[in-house]
Amino acid sequence: MEEDLRIRYEAILEINGVKVIDKLVADLLRKIKEKGSILAASRSLGIPYSRAWEIIVRIERLTGKQIIETSRGGRGGGGTRLTSYGSRLLELYSRAEEKLYRLAPSQSMRFVSIEEPDVIVAYSHDPLLEFILGDLERNNYRVEGLCIGSSKALATLALEESDIACIHLYDPVTKTYNKPYIEKQWFSQEVVYLGGYLRELVFAIHPNIKISNIDQILEKIISGELRIACRNKGSGTRNYLDYLINDYIGKHGIESINIVGCEKELYTHTEVVKKITSGKADVGLTIKHLAVSYGLKTIHVTWERYECITLKEKLGKKPVIVFKELLDKKYLSKYIQELTGYRLD
Structure with missing residues (x-):
């Protein structure tokens, strides 16, 4: 029994007592730096692609800073690379690891290989889409x-x-969804629309808050009178919230801004409505379906276009074909009839 026991030492980088980087995370960052791809890095380490993204999102959430950036094409080609902050974190960890190994060398970690998925779907949080993925x-x-x-x-x-x-993703210049952002990625000619639907975006409000219109909400968010539950930067909902706030500030010439709540970013609409329900926030921009499900008051903001796209070269993949069939209006209608805040495009 005793011959099977081993002591292993591992460096851990923490922020305010919370673990941010351990050996697995550091190895992932090293592989991203080496291969210029999160997918290639995850495969190299034998971990699911989704797990690699969970690690990255968690670090960015804890630190409040981006650790990776992506680009497509252009001078030097595209890919994924560490930001200066991401590189700094890896450098700090590597120094600690090097010092530890000088004192107590440890065996390398082993990872279990996983079965390759048939299809990878990257998405912004949406309950209806998750029903479709289940199907x-x-x-x-x-x-x-x-x-x-x-x-x-x-x-x-x-x-x-x-x-x-x-x-x-809403573009305030063209007042359209998604296409301007696809064009910025330099691959609009390669993109194929698979289908989509409309969903109602609302301000969800705690039952104890007395407020009657969007302007009042924005005024009180900007002044700090209302605590807001904020989605993460880069999410479509956060983009629209920033547009609403900046538009209100511009129209009213406001100079003093004291927004309370956006320092803590939330990665799903469920987190937003739970934070409001618990009383830790007063208001949040979210989808009506979840706001109503949690018994919150709502004020209509807009109907937004939620779209799924692929690349021409992937159209022949059988799961992509089936996914497109699941987005057919005849199929979607059975879900939309049961879900508040959705309608066919």
Whole structure:
């Protein structure tokens, strides 16, 4: 028995007592730096692509800073690389690891290989889409879903690290959804629309808050009178919230801004409504379906376009074909009839 026991030492980088980087995370960052791809890095380490994204999102959430950035094409080619902050974190960890190994060398970690998914879907959080992904799995396809927000989802498709991206990014200049952001990624000619739907975006309000219109909400958010539950930067909902706030500030010439709540970013609409329900926030921009499900008051903001896209070269993949069939209006209507705040496009 005793001969099976081993002591292993491991460096850990913490922020305010919370673990941020351990050996697995450091190895992932090193592989991203080496290969210029999150997908290639995750495969090299034998961990699911979705797990790699969970690690990245968690670090960015804890630190409040980006640790990776993506690009497609252009001088030097595209890919994923560490930001200066991400590189700094890895450097700090590597120094600690080197010092530890000089004192107590440890065995390297082992990772269990996993079965390759049939399809990778990167998306912005949406309950209806998750029903559709469940149906895709029931068609006997191995589905890897990455709930990482619209901007990151689009980036994974541009880098060909996902098969499908489902997004809702509003452009205030053209007053349209998604297309301007696809064009910025330099691959608009390669993108194929699979289908989509409309969902109602609302301000969800705690029952104890007395307020009657959007202008009052924005005024009190900007002054700090209302605590807001904020989605993460890069999500379609956060983009729209920033647009609403900046538009209100511009129209009213406001100079003093004291927004309370956005320092803590939330990665799903469920987190937003739970924070309001618990009394830790007063208001939040979210989808009506979940706000009503949690018994919150709502004020209508807009109907937004939620769309799923793929690349021409991926259209022949059987799970992509089936996914497109699941987005057919005849199929969607059965769900939309049961879900508040959705309608066919």
